[in-house]
Amino acid sequence: MPKITVGLDIGFSSIKVVALNNHEKPVKLVSLGTIGAPVPGMASDADIELEATAAAIKKLFSAAKIEEKNVIGALPESRVFTRVIDDLPYLSDSELTSAIRYASEEFIPVPVADVELNWQVLFRNKLEKNEAASTSAVKNDALSSLSGKSSQFRGKTIVFVVATPKVLVNKYIKVMKMAGLNLRALETEVIASARSLVGNNPFSPTSLIIQMDATTTDFAVVSKGLILLTRSIATGGVALTRAVAQQFNFELSQAEEYKKVYGLASDQLEGKVFQALKGIVDVILEETKRVIQAYSSKNPQNPIKRIVLSGGGAKLPGLVIYLANNLGLEVQEADPWYFVAKDKVLRTKLAVEGPLFTVAIGLALRED
Numbered sequence: 154m155p156k157i158t159v160g161l162d163i164g165f166s167s168i169k170v171v172a173l174n175n176h177e178k179p180v181k182l183v184s185l186g187t188i189g190a191p192v193p194g195m196a197s198d199a200d201i202e203l204e205a206t207a208a209a210i211k212k213l214f215s216a217a218k219i220e221e222k223n224v225i226g227a228l229p230e231s232r233v234f235t236r237v238i239d240d241l242p243y244l245s246d247s248e249l250t251s252a253i254r255y256a257s258e259e260f261i262p263v264p265v266a267d268v269e270l271n272w273q274v275l276f277r278n279k280l281e282k283n284e285a286a287s288t289s290a291v292k293n294d295a296l297s298s299l300s301g302k303s304s305q306f307r308g309k310t311i312v313f314v315v316a317t318p319k320v321l322v323n324k325y326i327k328v329m330k331m332a333g334l335n336l337r338a339l340e341t342e343v344i345a346s347a348r349s350l351v352g353n354n355p356f357s358p359t360s361l362i363i364q365m366d367a368t369t370t371d372f373a374v375v376s377k378g379l380i381l382l383t384r385s386i387a388t389g390g391v392a393l394t395r396a397v398a399q400q401f402n403f404e405l406s407q408a409e410e411y412k413k414v415y416g417l418a419s420d421q422l423e424g425k426v427f428q429a430l431k432g433i434v435d436v437i438l439e440e441t442k443r444v445i446q447a448y449s450s451k452n453p454q455n456p457i458k459r460i461v462l463s464g465g466g467a468k469l470p471g472l473v474i475y476l477a478n479n480l481g482l483e484v485q486e487a488d489p490w491y492f493v494a495k496d497k498v499l500r501t502k503l504a505v506e507g508p509l510f511t512v513a514i515g516l517a518l519r520e521d
């Protein structure tokens with residue numbers, strides 16, 4: 154493994170890079186940076202557009218003085234298909250492979266032959282009479298501690314499956330090559346966020362991560378380092394900006410400023426910015442309620458204890474309080490630097506920009 158681990162997050166609005174020294178504990182920040190993302194960027198399949206993204210990445214690496222060529226990349230949640238499959242019986246590894254292929258056909262809207270399937274076993278247990286024996290049989294499957302000795306989990310396999318279109322993987326490999334980089338690993342944004350925000354600390358409370366980016370908002374319920382549910386909707390920061398632009402008849406750039414300055418403060422400008430934003434924020438609020446409902450109906454024994462807000466949208470003034478008031482749950486702004494040592498000078502700057510780097514930090518924290 155190289156001494157420096159580099160996480161590269163190609164977002165819709167900006168590209169973020171974080172380089173960490175993973176050999177020191179706590180992990181040390183080596184460098185970081187962002188650059189505006191070319192449009193349409195990764196949404197396009199045309200070489201000329203991909204070259205533009207590659208050129209931006211090159212510029213970013215040189216500005217951040219990162220020489221390491223091996224990088225870990227992130228796939229947008231909205232372009233991959235993920236599912237927790239929880240209705241399988243106890244299966245051996247080889248049985249599991251074919252069962253997952255079969256079960257995946259149900260939630261993947263493209264032929265299974267066109268995707269790469271990856272999965273993580275969350276729980277696997279044989280039907281056994283002896284309580285102690287059944288507990289030791291699953292000691293590698295961390296969810297066993299979540300489910301306790303609840304009988305509903307016996308004789309059962311639960312897997313978290315990620316299906317990634319092969320064309321998408323190839324596009325990422327291609328852009329990295331164009332940028333003179335080597336893609337060492339590729340994972341979904343949510344997996345990276347879960348690593349930097351929750352890690353695998355067995356004491357961290359079961360959390361709902363809400364990652365609000367420019368064009369999407371992703372949801373993930375994470376418990377003891379395991380992702381138990383994910384969802385993505387096509388509403389993000391750009392929709393908020395558009396709503397303000399419409400309300401005031403502004404250019405997008407001016408609307409963006411108003412959004413960032415006033416946010417959800419209902420006592421500013423006669424509450425006009427708040428009113429414009431509320432409709433869109435409520436779309437996210439309602440989806441949050443649905444996610445909580447869907448999760449709790451399947452996991453009543455392990456409730457969500459807190460919400461962690463991440464991505465650029467987490468910085469919307471008043472959002473933390475608005476969600477807390479409407480959900481009755483503790484809501485925090487993301488601190489993805491928790492696992493990273495940092496000096497005093499960086500600390501203030503990083504606190505402000507923290508939520509933007511959640512994905513890139515999570516990628517760079519990957520250990521294999």
Ligand SMILES: Nc1ncnc2c1ncn2[C@@H]1O[C@H](COP(=O)(O)OP(=O)(O)O)[C@@H](O)[C@H]1O
Nearest residue numbers: 164165166167366367390391464465466468469
């Ligand atoms: N202070 C802020 N208040 C509200 N929204 C913000 C703030 N800072 C950034 N954003 C929004 O966050 C979004 C970008 O977030 P980011 O996580 O970088 O998205 P992406 O990964 O899609 O590039 C933009 O829509 C931007 O308007």
Ligand SMILES: [Mg+2]
Nearest residue numbers: 164165366512
């Ligand atoms: Mg992003």
